[in-house]
Amino acid sequence: MMQDSGTEAKSNGSAIQNGPSSSNHLLECSSLREGRSNGETPAVDVGAADLTHIQQQQQQAIQVARQLLLQQQQQQQQQQQQVSGLKSPKRNDKQPALQQQQVATQQLAFQQQLLQMQQLQHQHLLTLQRQGLLTIQPGQPALPLQPLAQGMIPTELQQLWKEVTNAHTAEETTGNNHSSLDLTTTCVSSSVPSKTSLLMNPHASTNGQLPVHTPKRESLSHEEPPHSHPLYGHGVCKWPGCEAVCEDFPSFLKHLNNEHALDDRSTAQCRVQMQVVQQLELQLAKDKERLQAMMTHLHVKSTEPKAAPQPLNLVSSVTLSKSTSEASPQSLPHTPTTPTTPITPVTQGPSVITTTSMHTVGPIRRRYSDKYNVPISSADIAQNQEFYKNAEVRPPFTYASLIRQAILESPEKQLTLNEIYNWFTRMFAYFRRNAATWKNAVRHNLSLHKCFVRVENVKGAVWTVDEVEFQKRRPQKISGNPSLIKNMQSSHAYCTPLNAALQASMAENSIPLYTTASMGNPTLGNLANAIREELNGVMEHTNSNESDSSPGRSPMQAMHPVHVKEEPLDPEEAEGPLSLVTTANHSPDFDHDRDYEDEPVNEDME
DNA sequence: GCTCTTGTAAACATTT
């Protein structure tokens, strides 16, 4: 309901505390100082108490991320168990040979797919480097893209898989003839009991889920408290992308056996989940590094003479704290791939904006030529981000870009209108005034642009971004290798959804995200999510013999026959929007936004 | 000057 997030945000500031994902927490961390700084000394004045606070918040965030990882691992293990067929003996008994054959075929296909994805990512990375958007120093910490972008060979994937599962690969890999395919083998045919995993996972012994890898699983499952099943919670099946409502645990088990038995889809989902876990771990490592760098940086800064943050280089201004640990081009859509996206020229306009000139009220007609789209310097990124949070300077970005950014920053890639409002007010001091004006503009833009898709939810409606549509608005330079993409499109039946997701994700990445520290690596996160969502949703519909995705029908539409913008399907749209978002699972915990309109001043007075 | 894009305002309908 539209009241939901709004009233929650207005009446209860504690909504920020219970975000389900690390990103929410970290996001709050990233904006921690916002509430402390006044408009004049927003960025640098960090006292010891503040620092301690930040540290605590970061630690909490890491803790949450860790838990998230554990959950992911548990989920993954559950899926493995499912895929291994231990819970569906009927199917196993019926056609074990056939299944093995299928699995083997699928392994090959998926391996192929993974390699292609990695190549594509690598290509994309190289392109970014060439464009000067990425600068990789020899001694620099690994880029977020690297794990995939480096084109991991199967053995590397296997190594990752080992690290993720921490245990139950040793026996399996040794017993496997084709070691390069172990990634899938371990996932699909894990019939060997794993004892080490019990040691590795502190949660395993408590919820009894790790024994799923043992033949004793069935007996152990009786000992499980009904609600401790990692794939079951709040009466909903937690299988990625499922969310089927199961009234009680037995019905859930029934559902699990019926809907998530060993089949192509489950197998693929399991593998994707593996990737997700891997990426999350990498993200966690990254965020740890970032935290360290942040603390180091702040310690240094706090001893330096204060200087008012000046967005001398607004090009990099709206990028959140990524500067300390990596050079990934995390900024608002200002890259050569979005040539006409407005941008504040470095040498034009309010090159130096002081707090006295900040109150730019009233209509400002500015368009920024892409010729000012210079490579992004990551030097004062964090400062400028703080700057916009605290100074009432109109951000040099279009409403459409901002809305898109708000949506893409959200974990679910979907936001209610009110959440979009909140993002605006949270990120830009400018939007804490004249609410009627810019809110109207936001609504206007949401309705006007085809790239914004309204998706009806159980609780109301959320807005998502149709990345393909967004890209259509501004012709982009090809950042990937078209032939490679083309090549991918003809490789396998599964390639269709995967490629679509990958391409969309890369298209998105070609517009570097104005990401939060929490997202750490939106690239990989989006990619993983995209692939997972695609697998979850599209495979149900395209797992047939169709080697090409049916045009004009987006995965999301296929997944959720919900109301989207009702427009006559003009031929131009025949290729169909590709939406990478999940719908209808908008978590209430996600409503962490605060409504500044109710407390615009208190924000700074706290 | 034309076209396109964007911002702003406003009217109106629908939903909550």
Add this chain to the structure above:
DNA sequence: AAAATGTTTACAAGAG
């Protein structure tokens, strides 16, 4: 009934 949300139209301005 009021507020929020969503759609649509109109107009102005900047930029190519």
